[in-house]
Amino acid sequence: MGFTLGGNMISAIRSNIELLVSKVSGCGLISLGDNLALIRWLRFCFVVLILTACRPSFLPISTSSPIVSSLPIAFERNSSTVIMFAEARSSGGPPWPTEYCNYVPELRIWGDGRVVISEQLAGSRQVRIGHVDEATKQELLQILIRQGFFSWTPEYPNPAATGFKLQTILQSGKYGHAWNDPDPPEIYKQILVAIGVDRLNLFVPQNARLMATSDTGPGMFGESSEWPARFGITLQGITGSGVEVSGDVLAFAWQMISEGRWLFKEGNTEYVIWLQVPAIFIPDKTFGCP
Numbered sequence: 028m029g030f031t032l033g034g035n036m037i038s039a040i041r042s043n044i045e046l047l048v049s050k051v052s053g054c055g056l057i058s059l060g061d062n063l064a065l066i067r068w069l070r071f072c073f074v075v076l077i078l079t080a081c082r083p084s085f086l087p088i089s090t091s092s093p094i095v096s097s098l099p100i101a102f103e104r105n106s107s108t109v110i111m112f113a114e115a116r117s118s119g120g121p122p123w124p125t126e127y128c129n130y131v132p133e134l135r136i137w138g139d140g141r142v143v144i145s146e147q148l149a150g151s152r153q154v155r156i157g158h159v160d161e162a163t164k165q166e167l168l169q170i171l172i173r174q175g176f177f178s179w180t181p182e183y184p185n186p187a188a189t190g191f192k193l194q195t196i197l198q199s200g201k202y203g204h205a206w207n208d209p210d211p212p213e214i215y216k217q218i219l220v221a222i223g224v225d226r227l228n229l230f231v232p233q234n235a236r237l238m239a240t241s242d243t244g245p246g247m248f249g250e251s252s253e254w255p256a257r258f259g260i261t262l263q264g265i266t267g268s269g270v271e272v273s274g275d276v277l278a279f280a281w282q283m284i285s286e287g288r289w290l291f292k293e294g295n296t297e298y299v300i301w302l303q304v305p306a307i308f309i310p311d312k313t314f315g316c317p
Contacts, residue, residue, distance in 0.1 A: 100177070101198050102164055106139035111167065111218075112194045115209040131307055133211075134218070140164065143307060144224060152285040154307055157227035166221045171195065174214045179204050191215070235277055236303035238269040241296055254291040254298070255279065262291060262298040269303065277302075 102110040113134040131145040131154055140158045147153075159167075171177065176195075193215060194203035206212055211219075239262040254262055258276045272280065280302055283289065289299050 100168065100172075102138065102168065103196050103198055104138045106137055106141075108138045108196060109135050110138050110164075110196050111136040113192065113211075113215055113218075115191045115211065116189050134215075136164075136167075136222075142222060142227060143230075144219075144222070144227060146224075150286065151282075152287075154230040154285075155224060155227035156230045156307070159222055163221060163223075167218055170214065170217050170221060174217075176204065176214065177202055230307060232277060232281055232302065232304050232307070234271065234273050235281075236269045237265060237272045237276065237280055237300060238303060239263075239266050239291075239298045239300050241266060241298050249288075249290060251290040251292040251297045252283075252288060254293045262293045262300065263296065266298070 111134060112132060114132040131143070131152065133145050135143045136159065140160060140163075142155075142157050142159055144155045145152055146155070176193075189209055190205050190207045191209050191211060192203065192205040193212070194201065196202075237260070258279075260270060260272070260276065264270075280300060284300070284302060289301065291298050291300060
């Protein structure tokens, strides 16, 4: 920032310049013409000095990197609070209730740094988990600030409920923005780079609870597949209560759910399956998900 010279200091500078000119001239070291040239030169230096020293503090400072706002904002630190959340929806209308039971949004970061990311790769969902440190959380915050996220006019999804949504929770409140296009916006791509998705671990469940319901909705899940009898588990038998699974049963169910193949037929009845994995899924109990 610039500073301001006081009136006494300016007068002292002027007096010293005039004294210097008078002494040099009095000693006969320079001619009258040189004296006038010297006076002009010293006055020029005086003006430059004053303009430089009195530069208003609001003028921009040249820098090789963008100036990042130092707004007094910070993420929530509560380990149970999701401080950043992102989701993309490409299908029209609200999800059928049982879809919420297998719901894994694109991004969740908790106040303690825990991260869960979901990506669609080659038609299959991949889930990655890990942690981000405090420095990375601050970097994410700076990305939001640089992009002007906190000053954006809120935009909401279209009536078909398709699009991309990004939300964050600060100590000062909740902020969000939505785009009609479900493709990830540039700001989200920068967030993923800062997190370092490749450094996160690919999540493979070791234990889970397999659930089933015959409330499949009006053709919301496409073609059904035959439920494998080799597992020794009937979907009718676990409807409403579920069963703890691991090994081949869990691997099969996880793969099918990751590919969006949730609808199975057993006899003449169709069922939708889902897995209870509390660390990954966030089932909404208001939709009947235990």
